[in-house]
Amino acid sequence: MSTEVLRTKPRRSRLHRREHQVALLFIAIPLIGFLLFTLYPLLYSVYASFTSWNGLAAPKFNGLDNYIKMWNDPYFLKAMWNTLFMMIGIPIGLVLSMALALGLNRKMRGTTFFRTVYYVPVISSIAAIAILWQWAYNGDFGLVNQVLDIFGIQGPNWLADKDTVKPALIIMATWKGLGYSMLLYLAALQSVPRYLYEAASLDGAGTWQQFRNITMPMVRPVTFFLVVTSIIGGSQIFIEINIMTPLGGPEFSSASIVWYIWRQAFNNLHMGYASAMSIVLGLIIFVITVIQFRLNRRNQFSID
Amino acid sequence: MSTSTSLPGPAAAAPLLDPQAGLPGRTPVRSGRSSSSTPSALSRTSRYKLGNVLVTVILSLGAIVMLGPLLWTFSTSLKTHDAIFALPPQWIPDPVVWENYLRVWSAGPLLSGIRNSLIVAATVTVVGSLTSSVAAFAFAKMRMPFKNAAFLMLLAGLMIPFPTIMIPQFMVFAEIGWVDTLLPLIVPGLFGNIIMIFFLKQYLENVPDSIIEAAKLDGASYLQIFWRLIFPAIRPAMAAQFILWFMAVWNDYLAPIIYLNTPEKQTLQLVIASFNAQYASQTDYPLIMAASFIALLPVLIVFIVFQRQIIESVALTGGKG
Structure with a gap:
């Protein structure tokens, strides 16, 4: 091939041009999709965030009004706080899933079965899960309080109490996401070279020391990946809130930021204000992602 | 823990002689440690097996928590309207009514x-x-x-x-x-x-x-x-x-x-x-x-x-x- 191509130079460039054209055609479809459905709406969102816009008349430029309004909007601040608060489920979930992965990494029977069982909530539709947990959290007849009752505990009316609604949502989210983190940890554990442990135990390192000094550093890229994707996912929590507490919960105590954006945009037609909030959300996620890329580079981690 | 005596000889030879010897705990190095900590301790293999039993029990409890809400959904869907408010709760519907799955359409x-x-x-x-x-x-x-x-x-x-x-x-x-x-x-x-x-x-x-x-x-x-x-x-x-x-x-x-x-x-x-x-x-x-x-x-x-x-x-x- 190469010798023939070298001999006939004009033909090579014609072939190359042809290849360029075909390649462009092949990637044109996703590129056009990106421009139409991501880039254009993004730019328009940025523009709309500086306008007063009800979605019916044309947007009217109003400078930084929306952004100033945001800082004085107790609902926005509350929604931000709620969203942040619900992320305390992330470290809890990571610790639990790590423990599960360590258990499943042992040489024993039934690990495949358990892996499948713990993964079932991950693939289940979040809408259906939210519906069934809403019923499970029912104060008088729900599964959660009936189980607590066996142990003599009188459970609260979880979703109707401003102090328990967020913990209830956190428990449910942890339950649903556990299998995913567990699976990634398990894959990471299985790729830790055995000889590291053998060498460490020859040096007299105990189980805890081995975990602390070998396992933890070796699975750190997965931990980073999970932390970042969980924060990005967690900052967009919406479906559970929308289904389980349709009005944002008692005293607005479960309203999340995406829920508030959605409500402002599509119920109150404050499209400009909602756009500004969505830009703030996008910026937060962007910053987190950039930090992740930095850390990734330092850790030489790639997801292939 | 001393490794100088136990490592070279039998530990290296064992895997060649016995394919089972590669399992955890069969090497003298490790059994040496367990016997040094508690003289009457179980061998490393049995300890590993005991650990497996313990882990299986914990994982099984976890599995109940994972599947419980889903099974409970299914159980509720087969109950009569009165049965869902029964106290003490009915874990298994009585009577089982499949009619809900017809009604739902x-x-x-x-x-x-x-x-x-x-x-x-x-x-x-x-x-x-x-x-x-x-x-x-x-x-x-x-x-x-x-x-x-x-x-x-x-x-x-x-x-x-x-x-x-x-x-x-x-x-x-x-x-x-x-x-x-x-x-x-x-x-x-x-x-x-x-x-x-x-x-x-x-x-x-x-x-x-x-x-x-x-x-x-x-x-x-x-x-x-x-x-x-x-x-x-x-x-x-x-x-x-x-x-x-x-x-x-x-x-x-x-x-x-x-x-x-x-x-x-x-x-x-x-x-x-x-x-x-x-x-x-x-x-x-x-x-x-x-x-x-x-x-x-x-x-x-x-x-x-x-x-x-x-x-x-x-x-x-x-x-x-």
């Missing part, structure tokens, strides 16, 4: 919900997988100026969350009259999925360039190369990504709730959500749970059938679909 647009979800998920994933794989082929194997820049731009798009672009997107689709149709859910997906492109591109890096060059010499067009060489090669990688994507579209909620108003036009997830809102006030939980269980079932079946591929793909790529 006329109680709301469940059937059209399933049909709409199928239309959206099937169209998006079938067409989108094709466009994604063609693009992945070009990104991985074809020469083109600014190829990497284009790829990075698509990847960067992943950082933009849907809520940030949903408002202008909605307004555009409203302007062309697509609100309350399935088109806003279908059309953007047809242009491909960058996550799938990314993984197929990675996968294609392992396919040698020489077979493509050879096909070119034989006069094959790029489309022929794609169909005859590339597509068969990436099929296994595509299958797993396809399933994950299908489940993600099937379970989607935020985009459908924005675009679809008429009950008969809604996707399954919206239909069960409005079941929930509508029948909770009548405390008809058996009906709600029957509808939810029907919504869970298809994905559950797909998962159980393809669990090996799904789990391997997720573990390998971290992609959730």
Whole structure:
């Protein structure tokens, strides 16, 4: 091939041009999709965030009004706080899933079965899960309080109490996401070279020391990946809130930021204000992602 | 712990003599440690086995917690209206009434919900997988100026969350009259999925360039190369990504709730959500749970059938679909 191509130079460039054209055609479809459905709406969102816009008349430029309004909007601040608060489920979930992965990494029977069982909530539709947990959290007849009752505990009316609604949502989210983190940890554990442990135990390192000094550093890229994707996912929590507490919960105590954006945009037609909030959300996620890329580079981690 | 005496001789020889000796605890090094800590201690092997029993018990308790709510949904869906309020609670319905699963079809647009979800998920994933794989082929194997820049731009798009672009997107689709149709859910997906492109591109890096060059010499067009060489090669990688994507579209909620108003036009997830809102006030939980269980079932079946591929793909790529 190469010798023939070298001999006939004009033909090579014609072939190359042809290849360029075909390649462009092949990637044109996703590129056009990106421009139409991501880039254009993004730019328009940025523009709309500086306008007063009800979605019916044309947007009217109003400078930084929306952004100033945001800082004085107790609902926005509350929604931000709620969203942040619900992320305390992330470290809890990571610790639990790590423990599960360590258990499943042992040489024993039934690990495949358990892996499948713990993964079932991950693939289940979040809408259906939210519906069934809403019923499970029912104060008088729900599964959660009936189980607590066996142990003599009188459970609260979880979703109707401003102090328990967020913990209830956190428990449910942890339950649903556990299998995913567990699976990634398990894959990471299985790729830790055995000889590291053998060498460490020859040096007299105990189980805890081995975990602390070998396992933890070796699975750190997965931990980073999970932390970042969980924060990005967690900052967009919406479906559970929308289904389980349709009005944002008692005293607005479960309203999340995406829920508030959605409500402002599509119920109150404050499209400009909602756009500004969505830009703030996008910026937060962007910053987190950039930090992740930095850390990734330092850790030489790639997801292939 | 002293290792100088026990390591070289028997420990090194044992694996050669006895294939079982490779199991944990058979080497003198480790049994030496356990006997030094507690003289009457069990051997390392039995301790490992005891640990397994303990771990199995804990994992089983966890498994009950994981499956409990799902089983309870199923159990509620088979109860009479009075039985759900029974105290002490009925864990197993008595009597078992399957009637809720008949009632549910006329109680709301469940059937059209399933049909709409199928239309959206099937169209998006079938067409989108094709466009994604063609693009992945070009990104991985074809020469083109600014190829990497284009790829990075698509990847960067992943950082933009849907809520940030949903408002202008909605307004555009409203302007062309697509609100309350399935088109806003279908059309953007047809242009491909960058996550799938990314993984197929990675996968294609392992396919040698020489077979493509050879096909070119034989006069094959790029489309022929794609169909005859590339597509068969990436099929296994595509299958797993396809399933994950299908489940993600099937379970989607935020985009459908924005675009679809008429009950008969809604996707399954919206239909069960409005079941929930509508029948909770009548405390008809058996009906709600029957509808939810029907919504869970298809994905559950797909998962159980393809669990090996799904789990391997997720573990390998971290992609959730």
